[in-house]
Amino acid sequence: MADYTFYTHPMSRGQIARWALHEAGADYEQVLVDWAARPAGLLAANPLGKVPVVVHHAPEGPRVISECAAICAYLADGTDLAPTDTERADYHRWMFFAAGPLEQAIVARSMGWEVPEGRQAMVGFGSYDRAVAALEGHLADHAYVCGDRFTMADVYVGAQVDWGLSFKSLPERPAFVAYAERLRARAGYGAAKAIDGALIAEAQQRQQQAQAAQQQ
Ligand SMILES: N[C@@H](CCC(=O)N[C@@H](CS)C(=O)NCC(=O)O)C(=O)O
The missing domain is CATH 3.40.30.10 (Glutaredoxin)
Incomplete structure (x- = not known):
């Protein structure tokens, strides 16, 4: 097993x-x-x-x-994908930020949910623009979440950026684009995406074949 x-x-x-x-x-x-x-x-x-x-x-x-x-x-x-002691603050901070406020901000925008006027203080992400600017500011000054070194925080934060750029739920800011390019060059990223990409292509092919059979 x-x-x-x-x-x-x-x-x-x-x-x-x-x-x-x-x-x-x-x-x-x-x-x-x-x-x-x-x-x-x-x-x-x-x-x-x-x-x-x-x-x-x-x-x-x-x-x-x-x-x-x-x-x-x-x-x-x-493993060495976990943070060192000096990396722990950034690692936890941005991983939790991406899983909470950032994801909420992106989902809220995708669903068309607006924070009512004067209620930003009650919402964890404040506003979409402020949440996006916070992450952008960090990535403009750091190659990776924890500085110069890739850690597992980059998989989670990076996936939000990668996905956000692909589906246009995040703006194409230079810091996001450069960060996504660094991550997309990784062997682990490529291997994982190749598997899911092949599975998606197979499923689409099956769907097309089923539709063609129905039309006959
Ligand atoms: N908070 C969860 C979200 C998981 C989630 O929403 N998964 C979706 C796919 S992206 C799902 O399973 N949807 C099917 C359903 O809810 O029926 C995480 O970060 O893993």
Whole structure:
């Protein structure tokens, strides 16, 4: 049995977890999730039925980790992808920032939810523009989240930037573009994206074949 069971769907945040698994060099077995018939193992592991979920088959028994940021942090622990003592503040700060305020700001904008006038103080991200500017300011001065060195925080924060630029939910600021280019050049990023990309292409081909068969 592999060390990790990885429940995922190629067109999902599972892409973040797969990138983390590859950066960590983890031995994993994937379970591809059909939304219409979710595997019992996924539902047992995560009552939300969402992906990604990673089950670590530790010697004393299985450990379930959901939430992309937690999966990234868990896989990094004990490796050189975890922060050094001097990197810990940036590592935690920006990983939590990306998983909380930044994601909320991006989702709110994508859904067309506006923070009512005068209510920014009650909202964790303040406003979309302020959240984006905060991250941009950090990345303009640092090659990676923790400075000069890639850590697992770059998988989670970087995935938000990579995804945000691709889907235009983040603006094309030079600091974001340069950061995304550094990350996209990584072997772990390329290996993970190649797997999900091939799975997406296969699924699209099956869909086209099914549509063609229906039309005959
Ligand atoms: N907070 C979770 C979000 C997980 C999530 O929303 N996953 C989506 C795919 S990107 C999902 O499983 N959607 C299917 C559903 O909710 O039915 C994380 O960071 O991993």
